[in-house]
Amino acid sequence: MQLSLNMKLLENIPVLQIFLLLHLSLISGVQRAPKITTLLETVDALLDHNATFICEVDSHPLADITWMRNNYPIRHYDSRYIIRENGQMLIIPNVKDTDSGEYCCTANNGIGEPAKSCGALQLKMKPQIKRHPTNVTLLLESKAVLPCVSLGYPKPEISWLKGDELIKVDSRISILEFGALKIHNIRKEDAGQYRCVARNSFGIAYSKPVTIEVQAPAKILKVPKERKVQIGTEVALECNATGNPVPSITWLENGNTITGASVEETLVGEVIVSILHVVVNKPALYTCQATNQHSGGANTVKATAKITVSVRFFEA
């Protein structure tokens, strides 16, 4: 026995008995292969706490105990470790994630086979969100990747919430290996508030909520109608357009800005309705032009109506 615990026991035994014990052990225990009496166990260590492996050896003569981590020998002078009790105790102070792995002790006294025992160091740590997702503005049909980088041991499972609902993955929506949420072919209904959730056996962590805003390029829904009017008639041409942000509408006459016309504009939900009132004295092309500015740049769409004029014949 090499542990100090056993030495303490001996202190209380009369000197004579010690002699006797030593004598007995010399006769009965001489020269045998080492035996590991306390095998290594899996050690669950909290980050920044100390981890200790015990490898208690029964050996006569005293065994030489060596340690390995992931099959690499640990040197006695390696300041990362503290080795005590003639090598029967390995202390890893202030455990880091890089310390996890398999640890083995080997006892060798030159007689028979060396004895070996292995155990694992497992870090335990509540999940933490290391990198939060951020607000994004995306164009319809584009793709979104919201990051969510977490820490924790065991490695946390990542899920995502939209509002309060758990997101179900499908052919369009996936959760990538590192926890990021990927949405293909963004739709209008993907707009909303998202959070990632990291969970392991020690706890749960939520990311900050972030917003996905979905933008849509300007689109004309109602095109102005072609008309044939009598000269000098005031016509009303209607055009409506939608998009996110809501587009602005301008009117052109033969490709130029119009003078002497009035425009009536109303917003109905996300649709802007524009009515041009113009007095027609000659045939012309009237163009409704809708423009919006979104994350993908500016977008302009046009629709043109031809207004033809019929000459009024005065009746005699």
Ligand SMILES: *[C@@H]1O[C@H](CO)[C@@H](O)[C@H](O)[C@H]1NC(C)=O
């Ligand atoms: C960890 O080990 C170091 C070095 O032996 C010691 O100073 C420290 O008090 C220990 N910390 C804890 C939390 O046991």
Ligand SMILES: *[C@@H]1O[C@H](CO)[C@@H](O)[C@H](O)[C@H]1NC(C)=O
């Ligand atoms: C994200 O958007 C929300 C509202 O849409 C806002 O309250 C929040 O401050 C934004 N966060 C950042 C980091 O810009």
Ligand SMILES: *[C@@H]1O[C@H](CO)[C@@H](O)[C@H](O)[C@H]1NC(C)=O
């Ligand atoms: C815009 O035009 C479309 C197509 O004509 C029509 O269905 C819709 O009701 C219009 N919207 C508004 C707000 O006028």
